[in-house]
Amino acid sequence: MMGIGVSPGIAIGKAFVLKEIPTNSPKQSYFNYQEENQRLEKCLSTVRLQLENIRAKAEAKLGDKAQILDAQILITQDEELLTFVRGKLKEGLSAEAAVHDGVEFYAELLASMDNDYMRERAADIRDVGQRMIRHLLGVEQSDLAHLPESYIIVAHDLTPSDTATMDQERVLGFVTEIGGRTSHTAIMARTLEIPAVVGMVDGTSIIKTGDLVVFDGESGELVLNPSEETLMVYSAKQKKERESRARLQALKEQPSMTQDGRQVLIAANIGTPKDCEGALKHGAEGVGLFRTEFLYLNRDTLPSEDEQFQAYKAALEEMAPNSVIIRTLDVGGDKEIPYLGLGKESNPFLGYRAIRVCLRQTEIFKTQLRALLRASVYGKLGIMYPMISSLDEVRQANAILADTKAELATEGIAVSPDVEVGIMIEIPSAALISDILAKEVDFFSIGTNDLIQYTTAVDRLNENIASLYTPYHPGVLRLVQKVIENGHNSGIWVGMCGEAAGETALIPLLLGMGLDEFSMSAISVLEARELIGKLNYAEIQAWVPEVLAIGTAEGIKEALRLKSIRG
Numbered sequence: 001m002m003g004i005g006v007s008p009g010i011a012i013g014k015a016f017v018l019k020e021i022p023t024n025s026p027k028q029s030y031f032n033y034q035e036e037n038q039r040l041e042k043c044l045s046t047v048r049l050q051l052e053n054i055r056a057k058a059e060a061k062l063g064d065k066a067q068i069l070d071a072q073i074l075i076t077q078d079e080e081l082l083t084f085v086r087g088k089l090k091e092g093l094s095a096e097a098a099v100h101d102g103v104e105f106y107a108e109l110l111a112s113m114d115n116d117y118m119r120e121r122a123a124d125i126r127d128v129g130q131r132m133i134r135h136l137l138g139v140e141q142s143d144l145a146h147l148p149e150s151y152i153i154v155a156h157d158l159t160p161s162d163t164a165t166m167d168q169e170r171v172l173g174f175v176t177e178i179g180g181r182t183s184h185t186a187i188m189a190r191t192l193e194i195p196a197v198v199g200m201v202d203g204t205s206i207i208k209t210g211d212l213v214v215f216d217g218e219s220g221e222l223v224l225n226p227s228e229e230t231l232m233v234y235s236a237k238q239k240k241e242r243e244s245r246a247r248l249q250a251l252k253e254q255p256s257m258t259q260d261g262r263q264v265l266i267a268a269n270i271g272t273p274k275d276c277e278g279a280l281k282h283g284a285e286g287v288g289l290f291r292t293e294f295l296y297l298n299r300d301t302l303p304s305e306d307e308q309f310q311a312y313k314a315a316l317e318e319m320a321p322n323s324v325i326i327r328t329l330d331v332g333g334d335k336e337i338p339y340l341g342l343g344k345e346s347n348p349f350l351g352y353r354a355i356r357v358c359l360r361q362t363e364i365f366k367t368q369l370r371a372l373l374r375a376s377v378y379g380k381l382g383i384m385y386p387m388i389s390s391l392d393e394v395r396q397a398n399a400i401l402a403d404t405k406a407e408l409a410t411e412g413i414a415v416s417p418d419v420e421v422g423i424m425i426e427i428p429s430a431a432l433i434s435d436i437l438a439k440e441v442d443f444f445s446i447g448t449n450d451l452i453q454y455t456t457a458v459d460r461l462n463e464n465i466a467s468l469y470t471p472y473h474p475g476v477l478r479l480v481q482k483v484i485e486n487g488h489n490s491g492i493w494v495g496m497c498g499e500a501a502g503e504t505a506l507i508p509l510l511l512g513m514g515l516d517e518f519s520m521s522a523i524s525v526l527e528a529r530e531l532i533g534k535l536n537y538a539e540i541q542a543w544v545p546e547v548l549a550i551g552t553a554e555g556i557k558e559a560l561r562l563k564s565i566r567g
């Protein structure tokens with residue numbers, strides 16, 4: 001079977017298939033009201049306890065992200081819902097049918113409201129309802145927080161709450177039916193260093209819990225119930241991979257330098273300050289992208305200035321003296337924050353998102369900037385604005401930053417004089433005017449995840465057109481080259497924090513174009529350093545024009561492959 005390899009590593013283990021359970025439970029009636037009522041009450045307290053246990057466990061590991069479970073615990077105590085369910089029981093329905101009807105009634109009511117927050121609550125109610133019905137039907141499915149042994153998780157998709165609460169020690173790999181290289185599951189898998197394959201169509205129907213599964217998180221190849229021979233091949237690959245990781249550790253303290261002395265920076269992408277640990281373990285020379293959305297997700301209100309300050313300070317202190325580039329709020333697209341009430345849009349990736357929200361709802365932006373500036377004295381900070389499409393936006397954002405700095409100065413709060421300010425280049429219009437934008441900022445970081453989708457009109461999350469989503473498209477690469485050239489002409493450094501920066505086959509070309517900083521999943525840092533150490537910058541620079549003259553993504557890929565074979 002073939003999927004899309006999104007997190008490297010060989011996974012070998014038993015499958016644990018997360019089935020969506022049917023919500024249309026049969027309308028059974030009961031024979032004894034007392035008995036049925038007792039079943040319901042027992043189920044309520046068991047499920048509440050389960051959720052509280054998951055929450056406690058998740059909190060120890062994940063801090064704020066565990067708040068996602070609070071809403072679910074509250075549902076098990078919701079008087080209105082419970083009165084409805086108990087009423088159904090009195091009408092003669094079985095406990096599971098009563099729960100089903102109650103949950104569906106309220107979920108549909110919430111889902112029909114013109115409010116994202118309420119719609120989100122509908123999903124929560126259904127989640128809790130499924131857990132209760134499963135318990136009542138005796139088809140309890142161990143949740144990912146309490147896996148009895150180590151498994152490869154197979155699911156249609158994994159939600160942020162699944163990955164936030166799962167028992168990481170016992171998850172050998174992820175296989176999902178949907179998603180692409182830049183989907184939530186993929187990014188989480190790489191951060192957690194768990195091999196993963198997405199886009200495995202019909203995976204949950206073909207694979208059964210208990211089946212032996214082996215897969216390669218790089219190539220996307222999966223073998224179900226492999227022969228002895230195949231198993232041996234994969235075991236050998238896994239052993240080799242572990243040896244190679246151990247060997248790479250020797251490069252941890254080394255600079256990222258080519259044979260002829262061109263030095264670049266290899267940094268890591270993180271989602272929370274906790275991820276700095278992994279970044280340092282893998283020898284990252286800083287953080288090239290701190291996605292601050294995670295501070296805003298899975299909660300009901302905006303994080304306070306102080307809460308944010310603590311998170312930014314922690315990351316800066318941990319990575320000092322190396323720099324941490326912190327991206328201001330990039331809400332929208334696939335990152336919904338229901339309590340902001342931004343409303344449903346027909347084209348969310350082209351809509352009211354990121355810097356567009358920050359420039360209109362300036363209080364949100366200012367709170368974040370204040371927290372960032374206050375934290376700046378604890379390390380080397382870079383502030384980065386996402387989704388810049390025009391010069392006006394950069395100027396407006398910088399004006400708000402200047403106001404915020406002045407405000408802090410009058411309050412007598414110290415701010416580092418060395419804060420760098422940069423922008424993500426992820427929209428073609430910004431790439432095309434990067435010569436002009438370069439005069440306003442200290443650095444560019446190319447966000448290829450979005451730049452690819454906006455340049456080629458290919459939705460980055462749609463597995464149906466995943467083959468069209470490629471960083472090797474000559475149109476994308478020409479824009480990348482233009483941005484680097486324009487940045488350098490204005491004397492600023494240019495980095496890349498999209499997933500393409502960690503794509504082994506592409507690294508030589510990016511290096512040859514003059515990219516100064518590569519920011520990637522921590523797990524890829526040492527491999528990239530090893531590769532760069534084998535390259536000769538002057539030679540590669542000489543063949544960049546030849547590669548960029550090729551008209552197709554496949555042609556470019558092939559040319560890069562041949563170059564790497566020839567050395």
Ligand SMILES: C=C(OP(=O)(O)O)C(=O)O
Nearest residue numbers: 426447448449450497498
């Ligand atoms: C790094 C990027 O941003 P996101 O968080 O949207 O993946 C990008 O677009 O390349």
